[in-house]
Amino acid sequence: MADAELSKNVAGSEPLAPARRRGVRSWAWLGLTPFAVYVLIFLALPTVLAIGSGLFDADGAFTFDNLAALGDPVILQTFWNSTWLSLLTAVIGAVLGALVCYAMLGLHETSGVRTTVDAASGVLAQFGGVMLAFAFIATIGIQGVVTQFILSATGINIADGGWLYALPGLILPYIYFQVPLMVITFMPALSALKPQWAEANLTLGGTRLSFWTTIGIPVLAPSFLASLLLLFANAFSSYATAAALASQGSQIVPLGIRTALTSETVLGRENLAGALALGMIVIVGIVMWAYSVVQSRAARWQS
Numbered sequence: 098m099a100d101a102e103l104s105k106n107v108a109g110s111e112p113l114a115p116a117r118r119r120g121v122r123s124w125a126w127l128g129l130t131p132f133a134v135y136v137l138i139f140l141a142l143p144t145v146l147a148i149g150s151g152l153f154d155a156d157g158a159f160t161f162d163n164l165a166a167l168g169d170p171v172i173l174q175t176f177w178n179s180t181w182l183s184l185l186t187a188v189i190g191a192v193l194g195a196l197v198c199y200a201m202l203g204l205h206e207t208s209g210v211r212t213t214v215d216a217a218s219g220v221l222a223q224f225g226g227v228m229l230a231f232a233f234i235a236t237i238g239i240q241g242v243v244t245q246f247i248l249s250a251t252g253i254n255i256a257d258g259g260w261l262y263a264l265p266g267l268i269l270p271y272i273y274f275q276v277p278l279m280v281i282t283f284m285p286a287l288s289a290l291k292p293q294w295a296e297a298n299l300t301l302g303g304t305r306l307s308f309w310t311t312i313g314i315p316v317l318a319p320s321f322l323a324s325l326l327l328l329f330a331n332a333f334s335s336y337a338t339a340a341a342l343a344s345q346g347s348q349i350v351p352l353g354i355r356t357a358l359t360s361e362t363v364l365g366r367e368n369l370a371g372a373l374a375l376g377m378i379v380i381v382g383i384v385m386w387a388y389s390v391v392q393s394r395a396a397r398w399q400s
Contacts, residue, residue: 144378150371163372172353176376178264179349183332186271191325193272194279198287206288215284218277225274230341233270237261264348270338275328282327286320319394326388330381350377 204211244256298308336351347353357370
């Protein structure tokens with residue numbers, strides 16, 4: 098009888114170690130404390146303030162007047178500008194970034210080219226704001242180096258009309274940091290493709306094209322869509338680069354919030370910035386929720 102009990106414990110049907118660990122208090126959750134404080138201060142608190150300022154007037158009275166401003170044609174146009182700008186740069190950045198990832202697929206992870214591209218992507222994805230705006234102004238601005246070179250060589254002024262300082266001028270700077278961000282987020286999924294799948298495809302008489310159409314693209318589609326949603330949210334919430342380039346007007350939502358905060362009167366509503374921020378939080382929140390859903394689906398085959 099004792100031998101039978103011993104064999105059951107050894108086999109693992111009645112493990113003894115977990116029972117001994119039940120009374121041990123775990124302090125592993127303390128490691129999440131800094132992150133929880135960060136989320137509370139920089140994410141939760143601004144969200145609460147945005148909701149509060151959007152639903153209350155300057156005297157602290159509850160009102161829907163600020164939210165009613167979201168239906169104004171000017172505000173709707175601002176949201177539309179942010180949407181198409183973010184979607185366009187996200188699609189272009191996702192496609193170009195995916196092509197870069199595909200080009201590096203045959204390289205070893207420790208190769209010089211792969212390491213250089215990974216390091217450059219990590220740096221360039223964070224290279225935004227005033228520095229990026231200045232780089233584009235100094236390069237293709239009205240008095241930019243490339244602008245003056247092309248003007249002297251061909252007589253063509255590529256900065257004619259000052260398009261760089263308007264809404265279309267934000268497309269190139271946004272793509273500049275969208276492509277490396279796509280490389281960072283999509284490369285792990287592409288690297289997770291198992292060589293056995295390609296070998297099985299060839300064994301069954303398939304070709305490289307059939308591998309990508311029947312296996313590769315369907316498997317990578319959730320990861321690609323998740324990265325695309327992340328790029329959209331990244332562009333939609335970008336402020337510093339747009340603020341440095343487009344110093345006049347409020348063509349996109351972040352600039353509209355700045356105008357509402359710095360202008361004395363905007364549509365007669367002092368707390369319009371809170372309503373704009375609330376609308377922006379809702380859109381970005383929906384996009385990030387969709388990102389988490391798609392990413393959880395993509396993680397099933399990567400694990």
